[in-house]
Amino acid sequence: MLADCEITSGSSTHGLIAFDDPGRFPERDALKISIVITVYNYERYVGLAIDSALNQTRPADEIVVVDDGSIDGSRQIIAGYGDRIRAIFQANQGNIAAFEVGYREATGDVLLFLDADDILMPTAVENVAAHWREGLSKVQFNLELIDGAGTPLGRSFCAFPTSYTSQDVHEEFIRSGTYIWPVMSGNAYSREFLRQVIPLNPPVGYDGALNTIAPLYGDVVTVQAILGQYRLHGRNISRNDAQGRAQRFPDFPRQIGFRVAEFDILKAHCDRKSVHVQxxxxxxxxxxxxxxxxxxxxxxxxxxxxxxxxxxxxxxxxxxxxxxxxxxxxxxxxxxxxxxxxxxxxxxxxxxxxxxxxxxxxxxxxxxxxxxxxxxxxx
Structure with missing residues (x-):
């Protein structure tokens, strides 16, 4: 349960959350953007993910691919891209460790973490750069839902409200302790935000924990455009049980437990930032x-x-x-x-x-x- 915390005024545009001073943020033209792709046994999809990262209208400044000990053909596919990407191969340690390795190895001011079964639209990086400004914790955007074969399912995630400003996010967060956010592949995070909070020791993956606390560390900008594709198939982590076996529907009690643990992380960071969530x-x-x-x-x-x-x-x-x-x-x-x-x-x-x-x-x-x-x- 989330405890009350005192409100302090600070440098936030909303005058409620005290952000750590990140120093002078790079001008938009000098903004360095990294794409980090984490992979484990996704030989069917990883090439599509890498291709989408390479084929951006505004090229990413670096693409880091972390293979977490794949035992299928993923490693060979990754190696085939040569020096167009920076490949890191490690023994299997799990998705949390792979994320942290990608974060440490990437050097961008802004980091997009792309799951190896998802895809970025060609204008994703361009749009992130266009919407970026000092004081953000992240930019988030819509994702088109596709099936395992890449066929669009006619829905988007999150299907944000027509107007969903940073102020809207902030007010909703302060009132309810939550807001509308997409999965990992629909976010571009500020390095300064990540620097302040990693490691987080999340219960299942970093996206839930990072997105839960992001409004505490800066503004959240929402791009209405669909800038990526989120693939629904039998191996999505949300469909796995405690033994990693794919299920026909989510393990509801396990997912509830994960979310409760993420709100416990929010409570700790609420206390740390002296912010009251109602x-x-x-x-x-x-x-x-x-x-x-x-x-x-x-x-x-x-x-x-x-x-x-x-x-x-x-x-x-x-x-x-x-x-x-x-x-x-x-x-x-x-x-x-x-x-x-x-x-x-x-x-x-x-x-x-x-x-x-x-x-x-x-x-x-x-x-x-x-x-x-x-x-x-x-x-």
Whole structure:
């Protein structure tokens, strides 16, 4: 649970958070931008990720690729790029260690961490540079969702509100302890921010912990454009259980535990920066974790602080967040219908609903292919 902290005035543009003085930040033309790609057994995708980093309209100043002891063909693919990238090969130590190696080896003022199964659009670096200014902790941007074969799924992540300014992020963060942020590949971080907080000892990966505390260390700028592609496939970390085995839907209690641990990190940094966040329990303000908690209850799975919830209280909270935190009525309606159906369904049917929700791209693919065939025949 997040404890209250005192507010101090400082050099933030909002006058609420005291940022450490980073010194003179480089002018935009002199801004050095690094792309760091971490890889473990992604021979199918790593070449696409590297190509996307190399084919930028504003070239990155360096591309660092950290292979974390891959035992497939990833190493050979990486080596084939020669001196166009800086390759680091190490024994397998896990994604947290690979991230930290990439951070230490990169020399940019701004660092983009690209997962090896994701892709950057050609104008990603150009857009980051154009939006960068002194006092930022990060620039974040939208990602198009694609499947394992690279087919667009017709959705974006995070689908930010039409207007989502740094001031909006700051006010939402101070009120709720959270804000809208994408996965790792949708962020470009200030080295000064990273220098102040690494190592973080995150529970699962660095993106959740870094994004959770980023507003404490500088402004967050949101770019509405889709500047990358986030790949959904059977090996996404969020779908793995504690033994690393891929599951048909997330291990809800495990993911809830990770998020609680990330909010514990937020509490520590809130104390460190003497910042007060108004919400006593930020996880109550994230609709995805209302979903995970209600799904856990329907499946009979125990999770952290379960005794503080009831199914009806989670339904009420989910409806409230859908009505107050979503910007499109269709999105709000879909959340409300989902939460209501999940609550009212018997356990056996709730399981099938959850399977459908988290595998809809796979389950709908045959119908989409059939539709394409029909359209071609009538073209």
């Amino acid at each position: 919400s006593a329990r930020p996880i109550d303000n994230e609709i995805v974790f209302i979903n995970y908690r209600l799904a856990s209850r329907k499946l009979g799975l125990r999770y952290v602080a379960q005794e503080m919830d009831t199914s009806s209280s989670l339904l009420r909270r989910g409806i409230w967040l859908a009505l107050t935190e979503t910007t499109q009525w269709r999105t709000a309606a879909s959340h409300i219908v989902w939460f209501t159906a999940l609550l009212l369904s018997p356990s056996w049917f709730a399981y099938r609903l959850i399977m459908l929700r988290f595998n809809r791209a796979e389950l709908l693919r045959p119908l989409l292919r059939f539709g394409s065939v029909i359209r071609r025949k009538h073209a």
